[in-house]
Amino acid sequence: MPTELIKGNTAIAEAALRAGLDAYFGYPITPQTELLEHLARRMPELGRVFLQAESEIGAIHMVYGAACAGARTMTSSSSPGVSLMAEGLSYIAASDVPMVLVDVMRGGPGLGNIAPAQMDYFQIVKGGGHGGYHPIVLAPATVQEAIDLTYAAFDLAEHYRTIVVILTDGCLAQMMEPAELPPMRERGSPISKAWALSGAKGRERRVFTSVHMSPEEGEAFVNKCARQWDVITANERRCVSEQIDDAEWLLVGFGTAGRVAQSAMRAARAAGLKVGVWRPISLSPYPTPELKALAPQLRGCLVVEMNTGQMVEDVRLAFDGRVPVSFFGRSGGVVPLPEEVLEAVHRMIETAKEVVC
Amino acid sequence: MLMADAPEVHLVFDRPESLTDVDTHYCPGCSHGIAHRLVAEVIDELEIRERTIGVAPVGCAVFAYNYFNVDFAEAAHGRAPAMATGLKRVHPEAVVFTYQGDGDLASIGIAEALHAAARGEHLTTIFINNAIYGMTGGQMAPTSLPGQRTTSSPCGRDVETMGMPLRMSELLATLPGVAYSVRRSLHNPKNILQAKKAIKRAFEIQIEERGFSFVELLSTCPTNWGLTPSESMTWVEQRLIPFYPLGDYKVI
Numbered sequence: 001m002p003t004e005l006i007k008g009n010t011a012i013a014e015a016a017l018r019a020g021l022d023a024y025f026g027y028p029i030t031p032q033t034e035l036l037e038h039l040a041r042r043m044p045e046l047g048r049v050f051l052q053a054e055s056e057i058g059a060i061h062m063v064y065g066a067a068c069a070g071a072r073t074m075t076s077s078s079s080p081g082v083s084l085m086a087e088g089l090s091y092i093a094a095s096d097v098p099m100v101l102v103d104v105m106r107g108g109p110g111l112g113n114i115a116p117a118q119m120d121y122f123q124i125v126k127g128g129g130h131g132g133y134h135p136i137v138l139a140p141a142t143v144q145e146a147i148d149l150t151y152a153a154f155d156l157a158e159h160y161r162t163i164v165v166i167l168t169d170g171c172l173a174q175m176m177e178p179a180e181l182p183p184m185r186e187r188g189s190p191i192s193k194a195w196a197l198s199g200a201k202g203r204e205r206r207v208f209t210s211v212h213m214s215p216e217e218g219e220a221f222v223n224k225c226a227r228q229w230d231v232i233t234a235n236e237r238r239c240v241s242e243q244i245d246d247a248e249w250l251l252v253g254f255g256t257a258g259r260v261a262q263s264a265m266r267a268a269r270a271a272g273l274k275v276g277v278w279r280p281i282s283l284s285p286y287p288t289p290e291l292k293a294l295a296p297q298l299r300g301c302l303v304v305e306m307n308t309g310q311m312v313e314d315v316r317l318a319f320d321g322r323v324p325v326s327f328f329g330r331s332g333g334v335v336p337l338p339e340e341v342l343e344a345v346h347r348m349i350e351t352a353k354e355v356v357c
Numbered sequence: 358m359l360m361a362d363a364p365e366v367h368l369v370f371d372r373p374e375s376l377t378d379v380d381t382h383y384c385p386g387c388s389h390g391i392a393h394r395l396v397a398e399v400i401d402e403l404e405i406r407e408r409t410i411g412v413a414p415v416g417c418a419v420f421a422y423n424y425f426n427v428d429f430a431e432a433a434h435g436r437a438p439a440m441a442t443g444l445k446r447v448h449p450e451a452v453v454f455t456y457q458g459d460g461d462l463a464s465i466g467i468a469e470a471l472h473a474a475a476r477g478e479h480l481t482t483i484f485i486n487n488a489i490y491g492m493t494g495g496q497m498a499p500t501s502l503p504g505q506r507t508t509s510s511p512c513g514r515d516v517e518t519m520g521m522p523l524r525m526s527e528l529l530a531t532l533p534g535v536a537y538s539v540r541r542s543l544h545n546p547k548n549i550l551q552a553k554k555a556i557k558r559a560f561e562i563q564i565e566e567r568g569f570s571f572v573e574l575l576s577t578c579p580t581n582w583g584l585t586p587s588e589s590m591t592w593v594e595q596r597l598i599p600f601y602p603l604g605d606y607k608v609i
Contacts, residue, residue, distance in 0.1 A: 022447065023443065023446060023447055025443065049446045049447060051442070051446060053439070053472075054468055054469070054471075054472035055468060057436065057439070057468070057469070058436075058439045058442075058468065058469055058472060059439075061432065061433060061436035061439035061440045061443070061469065062439050062440070062442050062443035062446070063443060064430075064432070064433075064436075064439075064440050064443060065412070065430065065439065065440035065441060065442060065443025065444040065445075065447075066443035066444065066446065066447045067443070068430045068440075068443075068444060069410075069443065069444045069447035069448050070447070071443075071447040073443070073447075087433055087436075088433065088436070091432075091433045095430075190447055190448070197410050197428040197429075197430060197444060197448075198410075198428065198448055198451065199407050199408035199409060199410060199427070199428055199448070199451050199452075200406070200407055200426070200427055200428050201407035201408065202407070205425075205426055205427055205428050205429065206428050206429075207422045207428070207429045207430070207431075208429070208430040208431065209413075209422060209429075209430070209431035210431065211419060211420070211431060
């Protein structure tokens with residue numbers, strides 16, 4: 001496939017379609033709208049389902065229905081819209097049906113603004129809806145990675161019958177970058193799925209419900225989910241690192257912030273500082289063992305986020321006090337600059353020296 | 358020898374194939390059982406059991422999936438029409454119906470209901486209107502009558518502060534996407550037979566892909582009305598029907 005200049009939102013939409021997306025339901029919200037618009041044109045062209053719902057609540061419950069029907073299904077939104085989807089996400093998680101959600105985060109809370117942010121890490125990574133379920137959450141840092149993760153997301157969702165969230169932000173979604181799109185996949189038949197609703201023709205009826213009236217049944221279901229999550233945690237951790245071999249100082253960031261951290265790392269290296277960068281791609285399950293393994297070589301760690309400090313809690317948990325962890329964040333829609341991250345690196349190193357003295 | 362002498366036996370009444378053989382959780386005198394049976398009889402008569410998918414509400418009928426011998430999904434509160442839209446769009450050949458109470462459809466889920474109807478989704482909605490929240494224990498519904506006492510309107514529904522009840526059949530009939538919107542009642546055999554005819558027509562309209570079809574059924578809630586089953590049937594006739602006139606509000 002040739003490399004082309006493509007916008008993040010469009011790239012994610014096209015990758016989903018090529019991964020065999022059967023049915024898309026969405027509602028316009030900036031900065032994800034191009035994703036919906038691309039599918040509004042492409043899905044009917046291919047004889048697939050596209051529907052603009054009456055609200056994000058409508059969209060997520062249409063996805064719920066389509067998922068129960070065995071379709072490869074997806075919705076996309078941005079922070080305030082995802083809040084409205086929280087109800088449906090919980091029901092979907094409780095019904096063991098697969099779906100993909102693309103969340104293009106924007107500044108918040110409230111209506112906030114349409115600028116890029118990472119202020120919904122807690123919301124998405126720690127659940128989103130009620131009931132303590134775990135989605136798989138993947139955070140791309142480039143348009144190419146957004147394509148690759150979206151393409152893989154549907155297989156992951158179906159394999160584990162779970163929710164997969166592509167968690168990105170207005171920066172990556174609106175940015176154009178050279179990228180290669182994957183080939184068009186053959187679509188499977190929703191009816192062929194051995195669990196899907198399609199009408200009880202020649203078989204026992206099937207039922208999807210999230211009700212467990214007896215507490216014992218409820219606990220058994222929750223425990224089953226927990227065991228499934230252990231399997232996912234063992235198999236699906238993803239992270240990347242750069243300049244890590246001799247690194248004494250570590251920059252950690254996900255998505256766009258991870259990319260800013262990468263630029264800062266390169267500037268730090270040019271200044272002779274032994275700085276490496278580590279970027280989790282799966283925010284859930286978190287690559288905790290991989291991060292923890294770096295602890296012995298590190299003198300300090302700086303977490304960079306586009307919020308006031310959310311993922312930093314998971315980094316601190318991973319290091320468990322073995323490495324001093326500091327934080328640099330810009331929020332409300334402000335994207336940090338590599339220069340200010342580099343300054344924060346210098347501060348981290350100075351502080352460490354003071355502690356040693 | 359006994360067999361030869363036995364009189365010939367004709368089965369005159371049986372459980373429809375589209376109902377399961379289980380005990381019901383509904384209260385004595387509740388008309389959900391009648392409505393379930395009518396829907397199941399219609400599914401049998403139209404020979405669509407093997408391609409029907411039902412969507413249950415939240416409310417007393419939350420366990421409807423236990424009683425219908427067809428594929429079923431249980432939706433979040435009020436979201437059945439959205440969930441049914443997703444199912445139907447993926448399986449256009451399936452017959453998809455929602456079964457919803459008044460709180461579910463006319464209050465928390467009114468957006469999903471109106472928009473599924475406005476889109477002309479090829480769905481059938483069975484709307485059970487008993488003018489009260491049953492499962493949570495008798496609170497005011499969007500269809501509770503003016504002056505009706507409930508646990509959340511203990512002095513009676515004051516329309517000055519709580520507004521007037523919604524007449525869903527009339528409201529839906531105004532939408533171009535709706536092909537069929539009628540109100541029937543389940544308070545006596547004559548009306549039950551008329552209700553069944555309407556349910557059958559609603560499913561036929563879906564099969565014919567003519568648009569959204571909607572059957573409102575005036576129903577009882579003896580437990581939360583504080584009446585006997587027999588008194589409840591009278592209450593439907595004397596109180597509910599005058600406010601919610603039976604009839605065809607839209608038939609295409």
